[in-house]
Amino acid sequence: MLDQILSVLRNEDTFKFFTGNAHPTIYDAVSAISNPHEHKEIERALKNYFDQVMQISPPESQMFLEANRMYAVCEGFFSSQETGKTGKDRLEVRDLNDEIVEFYSESLKHFASFLNEDILIEHIKYLDNDDSQY
DSSP, X not given: OHHHHHHHHHHHOTTOTTTSSSSSOHHHHHHTOSOTTOHHHHHHHHHHHHHHHHHHSOTTSHHHHHHHHHHHHHHHXXXXXXXXXXXXXXXXXXXXXXXXXXHHHHHHHHXXXXXXXXXXXXXXXXXXXXXXXX
């Protein structure tokens, strides 16, 4: 499971800020966890890592923005976790397109919250496959 999570994050790390040669990396962040099969422990370690990067980076820097985006990717990945019929935890791997649409939708909702444009609201509802007001 750990390798699968790290693979997703490695693919998302466009600038290789967190998976490249500079340390500390996400690999350093998860190296100290005691149970590499416990998804909550992995989630805590990774989110803590990105949170720390954001704390030491200026809010307008590329590093901060990428750490914030990667934190959101972590949240999306771990929130897709489902409980199987056997009661064991398993992760549902989402396609990159799903992540992009979700990120776009959330950004659009944030932008639209300041506007009252019917066409924009209809577009958001279409993306959400929702008939109600968001």
